[in-house]
Amino acid sequence: MYKVVGVTASRALRVVWMLEELEQPYELIQAPPRSAKAYDHHSDGKVPALIVEDRVITDSVAIVQFLADRHKALTFSAGTLARAKQDSLTQFCVDEIEGALWTAAKNTFVHPEEHRTPAVKNTCRYEFALAMERLARRLGDNAFVMGEMMTVPDILIGHCSGWARAAKFDIPEGPLNNYFKRLSQRLALKRALAKGTDTP
Ligand SMILES: N[C@@H](CCC(=O)N[C@@H](CS)C(=O)NCC(=O)O)C(=O)O
Numbered sequence: 001m002y003k004v005v006g007v008t009a010s011r012a013l014r015v016v017w018m019l020e021e022l023e024q025p026y027e028l029i030q031a032p033p034r035s036a037k038a039y040d041h042h043s044d045g046k047v048p049a050l051i052v053e054d055r056v057i058t059d060s061v062a063i064v065q066f067l068a069d070r071h072k073a074l075t076f077s078a079g080t081l082a083r084a085k086q087d088s089l090t091q092f093c094v095d096e097i098e099g100a101l102w103t104a105a106k107n108t109f110v111h112p113e114e115h116r117t118p119a120v121k122n123t124c125r126y127e128f129a130l131a132m133e134r135l136a137r138r139l140g141d142n143a144f145v146m147g148e149m150m151t152v153p154d155i156l157i158g159h160c161s162g163w164a165r166a167a168k169f170d171i172p173e174g175p176l177n178n179y180f181k182r183l184s185q186r187l188a189l190k191r192a193l194a195k196g197t198d199t200p
Pocket residue numbers: 009010011012033034044045046047048058059060061110
């Protein structure tokens with residue numbers, strides 16, 4: 001059985017959400033970032049990590065794509081043009097959406113206070129707004145970023161949209177917001193979030 005190391009109030013939610021979409025059994029080892037349990041599985045104390053057959057995989061994007069490939073769901077096959085487009089959307093999410101959110105978080109509560117530059121958060125908001133315009137263009141009228149089929153980048157983007165809301169970043173009304181709402185209503189995500197209320 002898969003073991004996920006992390007908490008749902010972190011990028012570990014992506015992994016738990018994916019496992020719920022795949023209807024795969026797993027155990028959630030509740031480990032906040034930089035906790036002793038996090039260091040047990042990641043030399044930097046970061047979460048998430050996935051334990052598979054006594055091996056550890058780190059980094060949420062690698063884990064989520066690994067699970068999609070392994071279970072042949074929520075992904076196009078490697079080596080296809082569709083997969084190249086899917087991976088480009090994954091990269092777009094990491095660079096432009098997550099990049100803005102993570103830089104803001106690092107300068108709000110992650111880095112030691114003396115290494116924070118609060119003013120950079122204005123730049124992050126600007127970058128996030130640009131990313132939203134670009135994402136809206138890439139989404140068009142589709143249900144999901146790759147069209148009718150939900151794929152890995154939708155999980156990543158859906159996670160980032162919740163992160164953005166929690167960090168009070170502006171999300172424009174319209175098709176993009178409807179897409180975010182559609183993702184937030186996934187039953188698999190609701191089941192994943194409910195795991196967060198389990199006693200550590
Ligand atoms: N690229 C990694 C980033 C993991 C990461 O930075 N996770 C945060 C929690 S969401 C963390 O563990 N932060 C602790 C730290 O940076 O020291 C991933 O996507 O899994």
